[in-house]
Amino acid sequence: MLAMNYRGPYRVRVQQKAEPQIEHPNDAIVRVTRACICGSDLHLYHGLVPDTRVGSTFGHEFIGVVEEIGPSVQNLKVGDHVLVPFNIFCGACYFCQRELYSNCHNTNAEATAVGGIYGYSHTAGGYDGGQAEYVRVPMADVGPTVIPPDLDHDDAVLLTDALPTGYQAAEMGDIDEGDTVVIFGAGPIGIFAAKSAWLLGAGRVIVVDHIDYRLQFVKTYAQCEVINFKDVRDMAIHIKKMTDGLGADVCIDCVGCEAVGNVMQSITGRYLKLQAGAATVLHWCINSVRKGGVVSIVGVYGPTFNAIPIGNAINKGLTLRMNQASVKRHLPRLIEHIQAGRIDPKQIITHRVPLEEAADAYHLFSSKLDNCIKTVLIPPRAVPRMAVEV
Amino acid sequence: MDQAVQAKQDGPDRSRYAHIQGWGADLDHRNRPAYPMERMPARLAHPPEHEPEQQPITTTVFHSTERPRITPIFGSTVPPSGLSGRLRAWAFKYSENNIFHWLILLLADRINMMEGVGDDLRSGHVPNVLGEMGIKAELKHNPLGFARKVAITSAVVGVACFLIARRNGRRR
Numbered sequence: 370m371l372a373m374n375y376r377g378p379y380r381v382r383v384q385q386k387a388e389p390q391i392e393h394p395n396d397a398i399v400r401v402t403r404a405c406i407c408g409s410d411l412h413l414y415h416g417l418v419p420d421t422r423v424g425s426t427f428g429h430e431f432i433g434v435v436e437e438i439g440p441s442v443q444n445l446k447v448g449d450h451v452l453v454p455f456n457i458f459c460g461a462c463y464f465c466q467r468e469l470y471s472n473c474h475n476t477n478a479e480a481t482a483v484g485g486i487y488g489y490s491h492t493a494g495g496y497d498g499g500q501a502e503y504v505r506v507p508m509a510d511v512g513p514t515v516i517p518p519d520l521d522h523d524d525a526v527l528l529t530d531a532l533p534t535g536y537q538a539a540e541m542g543d544i545d546e547g548d549t550v551v552i553f554g555a556g557p558i559g560i561f562a563a564k565s566a567w568l569l570g571a572g573r574v575i576v577v578d579h580i581d582y583r584l585q586f587v588k589t590y591a592q593c594e595v596i597n598f599k600d601v602r603d604m605a606i607h608i609k610k611m612t613d614g615l616g617a618d619v620c621i622d623c624v625g626c627e628a629v630g631n632v633m634q635s636i637t638g639r640y641l642k643l644q645a646g647a648a649t650v651l652h653w654c655i656n657s658v659r660k661g662g663v664v665s666i667v668g669v670y671g672p673t674f675n676a677i678p679i680g681n682a683i684n685k686g687l688t689l690r691m692n693q694a695s696v697k698r699h700l701p702r703l704i705e706h707i708q709a710g711r712i713d714p715k716q717i718i719t720h721r722v723p724l725e726e727a728a729d730a731y732h733l734f735s736s737k738l739d740n741c742i743k744t745v746l747i748p749p750r751a752v753p754r755m756a757v758e759v
Numbered sequence: 760m761d762q763a764v765q766a767k768q769d770g771p772d773r774s775r776y777a778h779i780q781g782w783g784a785d786l787d788h789r790n791r792p793a794y795p796m797e798r799m800p801a802r803l804a805h806p807p808e809h810e811p812e813q814q815p816i817t818t819t820v821f822h823s824t825e826r827p828r829i830t831p832i833f834g835s836t837v838p839p840s841g842l843s844g845r846l847r848a849w850a851f852k853y854s855e856n857n858i859f860h861w862l863i864l865l866l867a868d869r870i871n872m873m874e875g876v877g878d879d880l881r882s883g884h885v886p887n888v889l890g891e892m893g894i895k896a897e898l899k900h901n902p903l904g905f906a907r908k909v910a911i912t913s914a915v916v917g918v919a920c921f922l923i924a925r926r927n928g929r930r931r
Contacts, residue, residue, distance in 0.1 A: 377872030380891040393814040393832060416872075419864035420847065422837040423875035444805045459832060461807040467797040475811060478822040478830040480855055485832065492864075495820070495834030507814075507832045510805055540793050546786055567779045570786035592779055642865075673861050698802065699792045702785070711781025732893020738900040 371749060372426045372501035373727045378416030379735075383727050386426065389497065389505035394441035397509035399451065402751040403526040404499040404724070405430035406734050406744045408556045409669045412626060413490060414731055417646060417671060420479065420491040428746075429455035429487040430529045431499025432522060435513075444510045450522075451513035453506055454696035455530040457485030457496060460511035471693035476507065482672060483693060492672065500727060502748045514700055517708075523715035524707055526745060527557075532703055532714050534667050534694040535561025535623070539569055541665040541690040542619035547572035549612055551657060553650045554623035555583035555595070557717055557743050558667060562621050563591035564712055571619075575611070577604070577653075579629065582740045590716060598630055605656035616659035624650040625668025626675075638675070645671030655682050666691035720744040819844075821851040843871035 372386040389398055410427050412418050435449045445451065458465050458473035464484070465473050476485030477494040485507070488498015497504060506513060516525045535558045544550060550566040552559050555578035566574045574593040578584050584595040601607045609616050626646020629635060630653075638647035654664045655678050664687055682689060706712045719742045722730045730744050776782035788794045800806070811831040818838040822829045839847045850863035879886045897905045 376875050376886065376891055380886075380888060382887070382891045392817075392835060393811070395811060416868060419861045419868065420850075421868055422839075422843075423871045424837045426836070457832065459807065459811050460801070460803055461810045466801055467799055468793070468801045469797065475830050476832045478820055478826065478833045479851075481823050481825045482855065485834065491821075491834070491837075495836055497834070497836040508811065511803060511807060537793060540785075540791050546783070567776070567782050568785045569791070570783045572775075671861070672855065673858055695793065698798075702790065702792045706781065706784065709781070709784075711784055726895075728891050729893045729896035733896045733900065735893075736897070736901065736904075738896060 370502040371724055372497070373428065373724070373746075375413070375421065375425045375427060376423055379414065379732075381414065381427075381728050381731055383725050386501065388503050391437060391439045392505065393507060394439040395508055395510055396439040397435050397442060397445055397506045397513070398437040399431075399433040399453065399499075399504050399506050399513070400436045400750060401428075401431050401433040401499045401502060401504055401748050402450070403432050403522060404428045404501075404746045404748070405526055405529075405531070406500075406727075406730060406746065407530060408558065408734075409489075409625070410731075411735050412646075412669055412671075414735060415627065417626065418490045418492060419672065422491060425488070425490065426497040426501050427488040428498030428500030428504075429489055430526060430531065431487070431504065432516065432526045432529065433499070433504070433751075435509075436503065438509060442509045445513060445515075449513075450516050452516050452525040452529050452700075453487070453499070453504075453513045454533075454700075455486055455489075456512070456693070456696055457487065457494060457507050458512065458697070459508055465511075468695060468698045469692075470695040470697050472695075480672070486693075500724065500746055502724070502750050512697070514697070517704060520704065520707065521715055523718055523745065524713075527714040527717070527743075528700060528703060528707075529696065530694065531557045531717075531743070532561050532712070533696040533699040534558050535563075536565040536568075536699055536703060537692070537694040538562040538621050538623055538665050538667040539565035539571075541667075541692070542566070542569075542621055542663050543688070543690075544569040544571050544619055546570040548618035549573040549575070550619045550621065551575045551577065551608055551617040551654075552593075552621045552623055553577045553628075553653060554668070555580065555587045556623065559621075559623035560587045560590060560717055560742075561712075561714070562623050562667075563587055563593045566619075566621075567591070568706065568711060575608075575617070580737055583737075583742060586717075586742060604630075604653045608657035612659070616657055616662060618659060619663045619665065620654035620658040622650045622654050622664070622666045622668040626670045628668075644675045645673040646675065648675040648677050651675065651677045655685075655687065658685070658687060660685040661687070663688045663690065667694065717743045718745055722746055724748040821847060824851070824854045841871075841874050843867040843874055846870065 473484030485494035628649040634647035846867035853860035
């Protein structure tokens with residue numbers, strides 16, 4: 370089968386690879402019909418995630434058709450078109466029993482910090498991902514959700530990670546009616562966090578980034594205020610001036626370890642690797658939020674350490690909440706929102722590209738070229754759809 | 760009274776949000792899927808009755824020192840091999856709490872990259888590095904940026920060559 374193949378930092382290609390096999394009685398083999406490139410895939414692409422092995426296939430956002438099931442699978446049948454949450458979870462462990470599916474204890478041997486994730490290095494379990502023609506889907510009885518017939522498949526693929534993560538980012542902010550919410554990052558997660566903040570009752574939503582075309586998009590799509598931080602001398606002072614000197618009620622980090630905006634953070638974190646990436650946005654969140662406010666973190670950071678102003682967080686009495694999204698628990702409500710017309714996720718898709726052109730698609734997304742916001746890869750055996758050549 | 764406090768007490772004017780589709784649909788915390796954060800019983804349509812059986816172990820899989828054994832479900836792609844594999848085996852002798860675990864894995868990743876080039880050459884395939892880095896997209900969408908990178912790289916290499924040649928000249 371054709372599959373994306375990681376060759377080292379900034380190098381990927383698409384080549385033939387052995388098709389996945391049933392390895393556990395509750396596995397399924399899914400023929401992928403759509404797969405997205407996620408902003409967090411760029412951390413793998415840039416070589417920042419430990420134990421990312423040459424030959425791995427990335428891709429934790431995908432939908433597809435069930436082609437084969439293991440002997441113990443009872444809740445799926447061959448031919449079902451499913452969306453597959455990026456979390457690989459068992460449904461039975463201590464954490465799954467509490468709906469913390471992203472923290473499953475039974476699906477990642479290499480690390481205890483996070484459960485298994487498709488195509489996200491051996492630090493997240495060593496599973497191949499969905500940027501391929503076929504993918505092995507473990508625990509098929511609990512993970513995949515059959516796509517409702519009235520749900521557009523472009524919306525379905527965004528339900529595997531991007532929309533639930535953006536929604537959970539806002540949800541972890543514990544937003545009250547009328548709250549001022551500042552979201553750092555105008556990528557897909559930040560865009561959906563902004564939209565979700567309104568659903569949760571925010572009174573004011575402000576998105577911060579430095580890429581003009583993304584700020585323009587989120588301003589229209591999420592009906593929010595925008596700030597280009599390159600026009601700002603001091604982010605915390607700027608936010609406080611906008612909020613009667615108090616600071617925002619909620620600040621959300623939708624950027625993670627490859628943030629730009631602070632020279633020292635970039636040098637120590639992104640270039641010298643003295644810390645697990647640049648904690649620029651964490652600084653801005655902690656210093657821009659009001660006393661007693663909430664900082665919500667969905668941006669991905671490495672597993673070592675980062676220098677953050679924890680003293681400020683303590684003195685201000687902040688609540689810090691963070692986690693990978695537990696997609697499955699969010700699906701029923703988010704599908705309701707889509708069906709009710711409250712949110713239209715597929716509007717953020719800017720590029721649909723044949724899987725064979727994944728190398729160019731990664732570069733396009735990484736370098737923010739051609740006004741790229743979200744890229745969908747379409748394998749050759751997927752349902753035919755107009756593909757835009759990169 | 761402070762304006763912000765007064766505004767909170769008065770409550771916001773909801774008509775302000777009439778233009779925002781779906782505003783407040785999840786204002787009630789009971790509508791929020793992850794509220795409370797830990798929720799039992801889990802609302803799975805078909806909750807498993809027991810933990811999964813062990814997946815057969817047919818390849819080398821490392822496990823964290825914080826676990827007694829390999830998890831029931833695990834990924835089996837790209838088993839460790841070569842020098843990078845031996846480094847990874849060394850890394851897994853340290854706990855996740857020890858920075859050496861992660862630094863050794865990053866070192867293994869860099870060596871693995873070179874092993875990958877070696878594997879390509881041994882199999883008769885010369886990797887198209889520029890293609891793998893997305894040169895087509897760069898030339899199509901950022902030709903000026905590409906020209907700038909080439910110019911800077913050439914200048915740096917040129918200066919380096921000049922300094923080395925001058926040093927070699929002085930030694931003679």
